[in-house]
Every structure is written in structure tokens, then in C-alpha cells.
Amino acid sequence: MSERRVTMADVAREAGVSPTTASFALSGRTDMRISDASRERVLEAARRLGYRPNVTARSLRTKSTQTIGLVSDRITTTPFAGDVIRGAMEAAREHDHLLFITEAGGDRAAESSLVHALLDRQVDAVIYATMFTRYVTPPKELFGRRVVLLNCLAPGFDAPSVVPDELEAGRGAARALLAAGHTEGIWAIGGHQAVPATPEGIIAGNERMRGLEEVLREGGAHLHGVIECDWDTLDGYREVSALLAAGIRPRALVCLADRVSFGAYQALGEAGLSVPGDVSVISFDDQDIASVLRPALTTLKLPHHRLGRLAVELILRGGPLEAAVHRVPMPLMERASLGAPAGA
Amino acid sequence: MSERRVTMADVAREAGVSPTTASFALSGRTDMRISDASRERVLEAARRLGYRPNVTARSLRTKSTQTIGLVSDRITTTPFAGDVIRGAMEAAREHDHLLFITEAGGDRAAESSLVHALLDRQVDAVIYATMFTRYVTPPKELFGRRVVLLNCLAPGFDAPSVVPDELEAGRGAARALLAAGHTEGIWAIGGHQAVPATPEGIIAGNERMRGLEEVLREGGAHLHGVIECDWDTLDGYREVSALLAAGIRPRALVCLADRVSFGAYQALGEAGLSVPGDVSVISFDDQDIASVLRPALTTLKLPHHRLGRLAVELILRGGPLEAAVHRVPMPLMERASLGAPAGA
DNA sequence: GCATCTTGCTAATCCGATTTAGCCGAGCGG
DNA sequence: CCGCTCGGCTAAATCGGATTAGCAAGATGC
Known part of the structure; x- marks a missing residue:
């Protein structure tokens, strides 16, 4: 990439030793005996010359490219x-x-x-x-x-x-809901996505829902309803709007992805409902928007x-x-x- | 990383030629004469053996690692x-x-x-x-x-x-505003960020503002006001809220960054103003949120x-x-x- | 005093390619 | 028939390190 680099041969010459000795001194190996004096002279020469090993060359011999x-x-x-x-x-x-x-x-x-x-x-x-x-x-x-x-x-x-441990995340969402006192009027938006439009649903959706339902049940609560929809902002907005338009007033929304939450916020906002005053929202992913949404979104972070x-x-x-x-x-x-x- | 790879030497042996010939045949160089028959035999052997060159070894000689x-x-x-x-x-x-x-x-x-x-x-x-x-x-x-x-x-x-051509982007924003018929009540939110809290202001802010003012002036329009603030959602929200609270009703907002627009949307929404019915918004960056905001944000994309x-x-x-x-x-x-x- | 160990170091190979130098035989001109 | 060119190919060097084999000198054992 520019002028010739300093090689180990240069260092050896400068230190007055063989390349072999230079190699052992520089790699700091102790299975080959090098006197402290020689080692020091090699290290000093390397420092003076600004020597840097050529990793590419080394790899050829060692089979490891780092x-x-x-x-x-x-x-x-x-x-x-x-x-x-x-x-x-x-x-x-x-x-x-x-x-x-x-x-x-x-x-x-x-x-x-x-x-x-x-x-x-x-x-x-x-x-x-x-x-x-x-x-x-x-x-x-x-x-x-x-x-x-x-x-x-x-x-x-x-x-x-x-x-990511999606199953445990589902349980975590349920525990958070229970800890806040929610036992009724809990709706899941996004669902399992059994036949998902977005590929993430396949595993995440099933496990999140499974963990969620498991712990809610254990806590004596349950989901009031599950709405299957795509995991995006538009569907979140549409489905929550429809829910509200049907006269249903959820206490808590479990959105299966932050994007869905964002849509839910928009629908809730238009209906004049406040978060979390009227409706609590808990979500999964922790995308960037989660923290800039107002109010900031409580969510389980994809690690x-x-x-x-x-x-x-x-x-x-x-x-x-x-x-x-x-x-x-x-x-x-x-x-x-x-x-x-x-x-x- | 596992069993021994096929080397060029293997290919040469298989084809019954020297490594030199194999090398020239495989690299397809024509400055060294190789008969079509030999070349074909080498290529065939390489194919049969599933030969792949070791780029690391090659680099040692050629000085180019690709x-x-x-x-x-x-x-x-x-x-x-x-x-x-x-x-x-x-x-x-x-x-x-x-x-x-x-x-x-x-x-x-x-x-x-x-x-x-x-x-x-x-x-x-x-x-x-x-x-x-x-x-x-x-x-x-x-x-x-x-x-x-x-x-x-x-x-x-x-x-x-x-x-990015920030100056021309500023001009572009002005041209879009003029084309839509805006000549009055145009406010810039975010400003130059002469002493910015976010580092991006230094160059982008100045050039965007310069291009914007230049073309507005040429079009017989001008900025009604410039509000200097940090380029984030919170400041956008706060400053636009303050503006509206002061009884000022802008016709168009030029937000110096999408994050600011997002805050502006929130402030406008709370004040019951619609975009773009009551207030037009144009912005810079084209972050992810720009397209999921409602209404979707018109913005100049960072390329x-x-x-x-x-x-x-x-x-x-x-x-x-x-x-x-x-x-x-x-x-x-x-x-x-x-x-x-x-x-x- | 001689065999045996250590210690400290070096010469020679090797890794897997590319590239330089040069060899051999056929064809050709004179 | 000799000298040359040229086509086709190979031996050997090279890149920059790591590693193996081994050598010389001094210390040690008996």
C-alpha cells in the first residue's frame, strides 16, 4: 500500500541475530532458549525500526488469520x-x-x-x-x-x-403486566403470526405468545383476546383502531413488536386515550423509536x-x-x- | 479451518504439468504461452478437484489482498x-x-x-x-x-x-417549498447549530440553512424565523410547542433533521393542527421514521x-x-x- | 579425562501461490 | 548444415514469517 514495510529480516539484521532468533524473541515463546540479552536487542531493534508483523505472511504458515x-x-x-x-x-x-x-x-x-x-x-x-x-x-x-x-x-x-430467549421474554412481559396489577382486559396485538407476512413471526411470535399465556395463566389472569396481524406500524394502527371502533376498551395492549406499538399509539392518540393512564402498552424488540415515543415505550429488548x-x-x-x-x-x-x- | 485444501500443486500434478503452467493457465494470462490443450487440462483438473486459490498466499507475492x-x-x-x-x-x-x-x-x-x-x-x-x-x-x-x-x-x-451535498439539499428544500406555493410563514426549526449539542450540526446545519435561504430569497420569499435548537425529538417537540403557545401559526416548518420533525409532529398533533392541511413540514435525513410517520414525511435523503x-x-x-x-x-x-x- | 547435558543460536524448510530466467526442440533462412 | 527465432513449458527464486533439525561451546557427572 506504500513504501516497503520493515520485515523481520530487517529487525534481525539490525539486532545482529538470525531471523530465527528474531522470530522467537518477538513471539515471546519460551520453548526455544533465547538469552535475555538477545531478546532485548531484538525487541529494541523492532521498536526502533517500527516493525509490525505481516499477518498475511504469518497466516500462510500458521493457518490462522485472526x-x-x-x-x-x-x-x-x-x-x-x-x-x-x-x-x-x-x-x-x-x-x-x-x-x-x-x-x-x-x-x-x-x-x-x-x-x-x-x-x-x-x-x-x-x-x-x-x-x-x-x-x-x-x-x-x-x-x-x-x-x-x-x-x-x-x-x-x-x-x-x-x-434471543423469546419464550422467557414472553414470560417477562406477563410478569410485568401482573406486577402492575393487570389481570383483565389484556389484548395481544400481532399474535403468533402462524402464517406471517414478516418472517420474524415464525419463531418469535409463537414463543412470545406461549411464554405470555403461560405466566398469565399461572398468575390467575388471561388474555382477553388476540389479534393476528402483520408486525408493522400500519397494521398496528388499523387493528387497534378497529378494536376501539368496535367499542372495546382494553386495559393493556401487548404488542408483539415495537412497530405495532407505534401504530397502536397513533390509534390510541386519535381516540383520545392516554398511555398509560387509560391503556397500558408493553412491547417487544426495543427498536430506536421505543425510546423517543411519548410516553417512552416499555419493551423487552432484543439482545x-x-x-x-x-x-x-x-x-x-x-x-x-x-x-x-x-x-x-x-x-x-x-x-x-x-x-x-x-x-x- | 478443516481438512487440507486442494492446492495449485495438486491441480498441476493431476493435470500432468508444472505448477508454473498451472498458475498461468488458471490466471488466464496470455503473456506466457500455454497451449490450448494444456490450459484445458489444467482447468479441467481444477474443476474436478474443486480447486480454490488461497488468496492469503497469493497476497504474499502480489501485495494485493483484495x-x-x-x-x-x-x-x-x-x-x-x-x-x-x-x-x-x-x-x-x-x-x-x-x-x-x-x-x-x-x-x-x-x-x-x-x-x-x-x-x-x-x-x-x-x-x-x-x-x-x-x-x-x-x-x-x-x-x-x-x-x-x-x-x-x-x-x-x-x-x-x-x-452529502448539503448545500444543494438546502436549495432543494427551498425549491420544494416554493413549488408548493409557500412564500410566507416559513420557520426553520433546528437552525445552523453554530454551537451544536449534536456534532452533525457543524457542517450540515450551516450548508442546509445557506442553500435554503439563498433559493428562498431568489424566489422572492424568506424565512419568517429561525429557531436554534438541538437536533432531536424532544427539542423539536418543545420548540414547536412553544411557538404555537406563543400564538404563532406557521404555514411551513423546515425541520433541519427528521428527529426534529418527529417532535414537531407531536406538538402539532397536540395543538390539533393537521399536516399538511394546516402546516406543511419538510425535513432532512430520511431516517426510518420518516416513512412510517403519519402523514409520511417529505424529506431530503442523506445518500x-x-x-x-x-x-x-x-x-x-x-x-x-x-x-x-x-x-x-x-x-x-x-x-x-x-x-x-x-x-x- | 571422557561422555553427556545444557544453553544459545542458526541453517534450512515450509506455507501456497506468482514470477523470473532459462531450457529444449521444431521450423526457417541462408 | 549452422545459427536463430519462437512456441511451450519448467526449475528456481520470491514474498515474510514460523518451525524443525541440528550445531558449537561450556557445564556437569563420574
Whole structure:
């Protein structure tokens, strides 16, 4: 990329020792005996010359590039993506590793080609990530390789998965509701999305609903109703408007995604109902809007940062990567949209 | 990363030729004479064996890693970041390059260390990127290297910059306002941010305001007032509420950032004013919320995707990187918040 | 006093490609 | 029939480190 770099041979010459000695002195290995005097002279020469090892050259011999590849479907497009990448980057950085970030856009051919590009560069491992939690079948190029699945599951594939603990999050929402005193008039907006328009529904929807209903039941409460709709702002607005127009007055809304909450806020606002005074709202995801909404939205956060971190840590932990599912907790972000039931 | 890869030596053996011949046949070079028969045998052997070149090994000799490093302050934290990265990634991919993404979090030491990590891996070039357009002084390690500045400017530093054309965007906003018939009661919310709480104000604020005032003046109109405030939702809400509480009824609001618009919407909503029926709103940035707001926000889009793309294209264009400022247009996203002046 | 260990270091290989230098035989001009 | 060119291919060097094998000198054991 510019003038010739200082090589280890230069350092050895400057220190008056052989390249072998320089190599051992610099790598600080003790299994080969180097006198303190020599070691010091090598280190000093390296410092004086501003020597930096050529990681590419080293990799050729050691087979380790200190590099991890990340392939995703369209992770950079989602508002959460940054956190995943940042978490992964931080963990990598702590171990002197760097990350190749790639995105296939859901195209299988592109995916294979990207995996090849990564493998050709001898990455130490590959993180296969998806935007929403779902089942996947990784490209065949990844079989037998060091791989971690991030935010996705692949039953037949021998690799660990790192996913949000959606089931426990559903329970957490129920506990928060119960703790605030809600036992009646609780509606779920968004539902399971059994046949979802948005792919995230498949796993998240089912588990969130399951955990929610389980704990409500245990607490002697139950859902008054479930409205199945797409997980977006428009549907949230439409469905909640319809609910209110039908004369139904919920005490609490469990929105299955923040985007739905945003729509619910709009509908509630137009109907002159206040949050949480008239209606409490609790949600899932913790997207950016959650904190700027008025009142700020109480929601269970998708732990994207920790997801990214854990994926990298599993890789750098060393040893074989066991096929296991690692569930990361979704913390409750207590803000202002959940209060005591109206008229209680 | 697993069982031994097929090397070029294997291919050569399989094809019954020397590694030299295999190399020339595979790289398709014509300056060395290889018979069609040999070439075909090599290609066939490579196909049969599933040969893939080891880019790391190749780099050692060729000095080109087909790899670009990106260092940013905290680009993954912003909602725009994904677009920058995606644009850069796409352009890189089209030329068989891969991207190292790193983030220093504004820490100079971390920045240097990351640049070293990239340089140690022999990246072909480095993109130095910032979250908001501003002046920077890149770390000294980058001097004399192949560098492109993304979304920032460094006057004394010999490298091209790629930035949004904020001045022209300001003009665009004015033209849109004039075209809709607005000449009076136009208020700017957010202002220049001469002493900004958010760093993006420094350059963007000044240029947006300058372009805006210039074209309004040429069109025989002018700003009724400018309210300086932070570029966030809360300040937007507060300042517009104050304005309305003071009995002022603007015809059009030019919000200097979408976040401010969001706050303005809330204030307008609470005052029972409709957008764009009573008050038109035009804004800058095109964040995610812009399109889900009701009515959808008319705004001038920060061209992050093209910014990322252009940065990589400048690098891959080959030849020396000239110190020049490349201004990328900010397209007007015409949506529903701008209409004819109330009572006109 | 001789065999045996250490200690401290170096020469030579290797990793997987690219690239330079040069060899061999056929064809051709004179 | 000799010298040359040229087409087709290969041996060897190279890139910048890591690693293996081994060597020389001094210390130690008996």
C-alpha cells in the first residue's frame, strides 16, 4: 500500500541475530532458549525500526488469520443490525481479531459466493447470521467448517446457535403486566403470526405468545383476546383502531413488536386515550423509536449486542464448536407506557 | 479451518504439468504461452478437484489482498450506518473485494490500534468514515496510505472525501417549498447549530440553512424565523410547542433533521393542527421514521448508500487517489407532509 | 579425562501461490 | 548444415514469517 514495510529480516539484521532468533524473541515463546540479552536487542531493534508483523505472511504458515467472516441475509438493512455487528466487533477486537462483514440479500448464489470469498481468505470461522430469528439451511460450503449460527437455527447442521430467549421474554412481559396489577382486559396485538407476512413471526411470535399465556395463566389472569396481524406500524394502527371502533376498551395492549406499538399509539392518540393512564402498552424488540415515543415505550429488548458478542466468543473460546442452542435473555426496558390498570 | 485444501500443486500434478503452467493457465494470462490443450487440462483438473486459490498466499507475492478496511467513529450505532456499509459492501463485492469493518467509538488510541490491525493484514486501502459530516484529523498511521474519507473532511490530508451535498439539499428544500406555493410563514426549526449539542450540526446545519435561504430569497420569499435548537425529538417537540403557545401559526416548518420533525409532529398533533392541511413540514435525513410517520414525511435523503458505494469505487477505480471533495446529491423524497399553504 | 547435558543460536524448510530466467526442440533462412 | 527465432513449458527464486533439525561451546557427572 506504500513504501516497503520493515520485515523481520530487517529487525534481525539490525539486532545482529538470525531471523530465527528474531522470530522467537518477538513471539515471546519460551520453548526455544533465547538469552535475555538477545531478546532485548531484538525487541529494541523492532521498536526502533517500527516493525509490525505481516499477518498475511504469518497466516500462510500458521493457518490462522485472526479473522472471522460474517455472512448475513440482509443484516445491514435492519435497525438492529448495527448492534449485532458492534457486539461481534468488540469481542473480536478484544482478542485481536478482525471481522469481514458480508451480506447476501437472501440470494443463495450470492451466499455461496460470499462464503467462498471468505474461505479463500482463510477466515478462522464463519458466523452465519439472519435478520430475524428463523430456521435456515446454511450453504453446503459451510459443512464441516467452524461455524456459529447467529439468530437462526439449523436442526441438522452441526454448529452452535445463538438466539434471543423469546419464550422467557414472553414470560417477562406477563410478569410485568401482573406486577402492575393487570389481570383483565389484556389484548395481544400481532399474535403468533402462524402464517406471517414478516418472517420474524415464525419463531418469535409463537414463543412470545406461549411464554405470555403461560405466566398469565399461572398468575390467575388471561388474555382477553388476540389479534393476528402483520408486525408493522400500519397494521398496528388499523387493528387497534378497529378494536376501539368496535367499542372495546382494553386495559393493556401487548404488542408483539415495537412497530405495532407505534401504530397502536397513533390509534390510541386519535381516540383520545392516554398511555398509560387509560391503556397500558408493553412491547417487544426495543427498536430506536421505543425510546423517543411519548410516553417512552416499555419493551423487552432484543439482545442484539450480546448476540453478536456471544457468537464471536464461542468461536474464540477455542476447541470444537458443539451444536447447542444458546438463549440470550431479553431484558425488560422499563419506561413509561406500563402503569396500573385504568380505574383500579 | 478443516481438512487440507486442494492446492495449485495438486491441480498441476493431476493435470500432468508444472505448477508454473498451472498458475498461468488458471490466471488466464496470455503473456506466457500455454497451449490450448494444456490450459484445458489444467482447468479441467481444477474443476474436478474443486480447486480454490488461497488468496492469503497469493497476497504474499502480489501485495494485493483484495481487501478494504473501514474504520469509523461509531458508524454501526447510527440508524444510517447500515446503508453506508451496504453500499460499500456491494461495490466491493462487484470487484471481488471484501470489507473489514471496524469501529473505534471516537477513541483515538483505539483508532490507531484498529488502523494497525488493518495495515498488518495488508488491506489495499482504508476508508475513514464518520457518523456525521464533520472535520477530522485522521490518525498518523494513515498518512501516505491509500485512504478515502467518508462523510468527513480533512483539509491538510491528501485524500479524497465523499460527502452529502448539503448545500444543494438546502436549495432543494427551498425549491420544494416554493413549488408548493409557500412564500410566507416559513420557520426553520433546528437552525445552523453554530454551537451544536449534536456534532452533525457543524457542517450540515450551516450548508442546509445557506442553500435554503439563498433559493428562498431568489424566489422572492424568506424565512419568517429561525429557531436554534438541538437536533432531536424532544427539542423539536418543545420548540414547536412553544411557538404555537406563543400564538404563532406557521404555514411551513423546515425541520433541519427528521428527529426534529418527529417532535414537531407531536406538538402539532397536540395543538390539533393537521399536516399538511394546516402546516406543511419538510425535513432532512430520511431516517426510518420518516416513512412510517403519519402523514409520511417529505424529506431530503442523506445518500448513505451512494456514499459508501462511491468511497469504494474511488479506491477500485485504480490509480492515485486525488485529494478532491466528491459531493453526492441528496434526493428529495416526496411524500405527504408538504402541501399548499393553509388558506391559499 | 571422557561422555553427556545444557544453553544459545542458526541453517534450512515450509506455507501456497506468482514470477523470473532459462531450457529444449521444431521450423526457417541462408 | 549452422545459427536463430519462437512456441511451450519448467526449475528456481520470491514474498515474510514460523518451525524443525541440528550445531558449537561450556557445564556437569563420574
